[in-house]
């Protein structure tokens with residue numbers, strides 16, 4: 239059941255990066271359920287194709303494998319969107335990730351992998367889609383998924399740094415591109431039950447249970463709650479809102495036990 243009008247995105251085209259799994263899949267599903275045509279991209283072709291096949295039961299969904307760290311692959315996604323739809327209305331920068339580690343144990347390669355994915359990749363996709371579609375159309379909407387890193391992110395310093403960069407990038411492009419009728423906003427989820435969390439082993443799994451107990455709403459968030467926030471920011475319901483970050487974290491940005499993160503690897 240949805241509180242939004244079923245035709246909210248009728249005749250609109252959306253790109254969801256990382257749309258093959260977890261939160262990205264839920265966002266793609268929700269956009270389709272509200273009338274959008276959707277393109278999803280991610281690195282792993284087989285699960286990406288499978289996700290697109292399933293999503294196609296809800297409406298038009300196309301896919302193209304793409305590593306967002308490679309701008310030529312991002313251009314190829316834009317080519318597909320041009321061929322299939324001739325326009326793009328909404329970009330959801332959802333692809334991202336990291337690995338838990340104390341900052342001093344992150345080597346150069348690991349640091350660069352996370353910065354390249356979350357900061358550079360997000361920039362490449364935003365720039366390419368703005369140049370190819372939003373600026374010529376004089377209309378566009380960018381929603382970027384970051385993380386709750388308002389007080390730093392001990393245990394994941396690389397992603398905290400990258401996402402803080404993305405949040406600031408969003409404020410800059412929101413101002414530069416307002417004249418083209420482009421809005422840009424972020425959604426900062428707290429801990430969300432998703433396929434992403436399944437990638438974590440102990441001691442992070444135990445930490446996740448503790449974070450749930452610490453949360454003032456006494457629970458983790460759902461993918462649907464993140465998708466609903468994206469829907470709001472991607473739609474005309476938020477037409478006078480740009481350059482903001484919407485926290486979807488059950489208050490974790492105001493109240494979170496940082497000591498648990500600092501002590502994660504029990505030195």
Ligand SMILES: CCCCCCC/C=C/C(=O)SCCNC(=O)CCNC(=O)[C@H](O)C(C)(C)COP(=O)(O)OP(=O)(O)OC[C@H]1O[C@@H](n2cnc3c(N)ncnc32)[C@H](O)[C@@H]1OP(=O)(O)O
Nearest residue numbers: 334335336337338345347348351352355393394429434435
């Ligand atoms: C601590 C708080 C917990 C609360 C968390 C709640 C909030 C956030 C939740 C989420 O975001 S859930 C979503 C999570 N999903 C993912 O993170 C999946 C995507 N992640 C990745 O794909 C990788 O982590 C990546 C590094 C971002 C991808 O880059 P790439 O495919 O290029 O990586 P690799 O070739 O695998 O690795 C490159 C390099 O990175 C270092 N490294 C990778 N994994 C680890 C690890 N587990 N531990 C330590 N170091 C790691 C390493 O240097 C790798 O190079 P090699 O050593 O393999 O040569």
Ligand SMILES: NC(=O)C1=CN([C@@H]2O[C@H](COP(=O)(O)OP(=O)(O)OC[C@H]3O[C@@H](n4cnc5c(N)ncnc54)[C@H](OP(=O)(O)O)[C@@H]3O)[C@@H](O)[C@H]2O)C=CC1
Nearest residue numbers: 256259260261280281282305306333334429430432433434
């Ligand atoms: N779950 C949570 O608690 C939270 C998640 N987030 C963020 O939400 C987003 C989605 O996470 P979630 O659904 O939980 O986790 P998933 O691991 O399921 O999703 C990550 C997605 O990003 C894709 N991806 C990763 N790297 C790249 C890349 N270089 N190029 C293209 N696609 C890529 C993956 O596909 P493939 O492997 O095929 O490339 C996958 O579909 C991420 O940015 C995550 O950090 C933020 C806060 C909390």
